[in-house]
Amino acid sequence: MSIRHGLLALLSTGPRYGYQLRGEFEASTGATWPLNIGQVYTTLSRLERDGLVQPGEADDQGRVSYTITPTGREEMTRWFNTPVVHSDRPRDELVIKLAMALAAKETDITQVIRNQRTATMRTLQHLTRAKNTTHGTAQRLVLDSMIFQAEAEQRWLDHCEAILKEET
Secondary structure, three states: OOHHHHHHHHHOOOOEOHHHHHHHHHHHOOOOOOOOHHHHHHHHHHHHHOOOEEEEEEOOOOOEEEEEOHHHHHHHHHHHHOOOOOOOOOOOHHHHHHHHHHHOOOOOHHHHHHHHHHHHHHHHHHHHHHHHOOOOHHHHHHHHHHHHHHHHHHHHHHHHHHHHHHHO
């Protein structure tokens, strides 16, 4: 997901200024994607340049609210209607780390896998605790996705160990 499209989605429900957008973005993603306020305003400037949002007048505190334009709504709708395509070539750091551990013959890849399994299990426990205290649907969906990814990583690590045992 891009910040650009996330901000358009938030603006589709009404005008917002930068700090509101940052707070709502973080709340919607379960705080798993913290935004720097500079990113928000840089993105708003680009959205304005591209005709997707329109700034309003500054309020008495100097805050400028932005409104999505019809072109912005079309862009947001196009984004929501376009499926996410995963790359054919993995660029996942863990995948690359294990591939490099195999290439670096002196590295104990089994230990690398064990270390990762322990870290992934801790992450899984942390995410499960966080899910149990979450009240918002958006946050729950984000945490569920992260839990499923951690569980998939554990299964993949099992697979890696099985392949390594076959090779030896």
